[in-house]
Amino acid sequence: MAIRVTMKISLAPISYCWSKADVEQFYQQVASSSIDTVYLGETVCSRRRELKFADYLAIAHTLKAHGKQVVLSTMALVEAQSELNELKRAVNNGDFSIEANDMAGVYYAHQAKVPFVCGPTINNYNRASLDLLYQKGMYRFVMPCELSQQWLQAVLDTGSEPQYEIEVLGHGYMPLAHSARCFTAKHYQLPKDKCQTICQRHSKGLLAQTQESQPLLRLNGIQTQSAAQVDLIKQIPQMINMGVDYWRISPNKLADISLGDALARLLNKVLEDDKKSLQNELTQFAQSNDHLSHCNGYWLGHPGMNYTEHVNHLINQ
């Protein structure tokens, strides 16, 4: 029986400090991909000025012209007045909705009546909080990284169907923490305010391993990421059944666009196909992408760093 799959692929903002040329090349490729939704902007550090707001806006318009749904992402940790001003500028861009990653983003978007997505660093831990933010103008939320499938199901089981969309990070290094301290600058013994944006040296963050050579963290300026990439490809059918609307990729290389493109094509194709073939095709997909250090612990209700290889999901009820 033909089924209708409405889940779409989204691309999180680049969380690293890349050169302007690299960022522009990246989004040129995104423009010609089948990826539906693109989040765009600097979310980690206001010292990164390779691209200015106007540059992001220009990219946003190009992507929109290619049929993409574009959302302007804003900073996760907002401290200085200059950062608040930049945030307000993003909110008042006039064309695009925003991803709020700090409650200040929620506040200004609500004031300006700009619809917003709550990013993964807004503390949404229960249904009543989500409903409250919906009242303020939230139309979608990205599930905080540390929450699980069981948590999401419990949220969905509370009351009627939510009026807002659900997005889950399915692939990429997870943002685990943000600090006032820049760990990359500290590593190079540079003061934060003379950091020379040294983080540009590490296009996917600086790997930190334990003294037993266990990869643990990635230092990305003031942000700390997981050393392992979350990999929830096998869980896509389960998420479709639950009603997850967006499967998010947090990119760290050009190949992530290919992954997003392939998955988007596959999901579009399933409109004419059945779920069993989706499951089969995804299984192959997951296996062919399974050689790196991956994790899926949070989704399964385990420590986030864990990876469980064989997860059996009921395909359909």
Added chain:
Amino acid sequence: MELLCPAGNLASLKAALNAGADAVYLGLKDDTNARSFAGLNFTAPQLAHATTLAHSQGRKVFLTLNTFPKPGQEQRWYQAVDLAAQLNMDALIVADLSLLSYAHQHYPHLPLHLSVQASATNLGALSFYKEAFNIERAVLPRVLSIKQVKDLAKVSPVQLEVFAFGSLCIMAEGRCHLSSYVTGQSPNTGGSCSPANHVRWQDSGTDKLTRLNNVLIDKAEANQQLGYPVVCKGRYVAQYDQDAKYLLESPTSLNTLSLLPALAQAGIASLKIEGRQRSPAYVSQVTQVWRSAIDTYLASPSSFTEQPQWSQALAKVSEGQITTLGAYERQWQ
């Protein structure tokens, strides 16, 4: 300027009151607060007793409800709010939106303090909570420099409380998943950072090791000290490097005695001492020092100097016995 001290149990509460705390904060014996350790915290009758005791001495008592209600289990958090209202407690320390909303709607006269776990670091975030829930006060995360604290205090629509002393959390609090990445439990979800049942102290004969859910956090020679294993204070090896270093932070704790005049001049309403998980002796020692420091400052603001015996006394109870100004000091950032 209020001196706000931690109470993990009745003995600590009495220690804080005897040593001159203006107010104490405490939590219930469950996962409604982020210091959910075995043997800590208060049952409902103990909470009633603690509140009566503090009020009889003219001191204030705040209930810490700084975790996030789990879907389907919200009642436990709502009941805690009801209890605090019944006991006439002086404020609730809350981070979750739904809980702020519940308290604001049901008990509009019960003051709400925005917990540090809500991670509000700027005017926009503070305005949001003020307008939505009429919060009276916000606790600032330990990520702001002293200049940023001063700037924020000038425009803040609510009273500000800052951490003055204790364990140094270096991340934007309430939004840190390092503990759950390794153990499955975070302050937000499980009620504690680095839960004790995941901690192992090992001694190989030549080396001492600390582990968190089997992950090696730190290693030292037998004669060196090791801190309690939290992910942000471990020694790791950076890519392209050979040696293990404290890549995030070393086991230090926060001590802002030298900033007391600056904090007072900025109009900070309350100085918070961290450590509900610490002993009554710690609470007593730290409270005494800070009481003395605040009184000395207030008696003669212009001639205030940090007295060596204060820092010596505090150093004895500090983690790693090293103290820092943390993010308050621009250089640290």
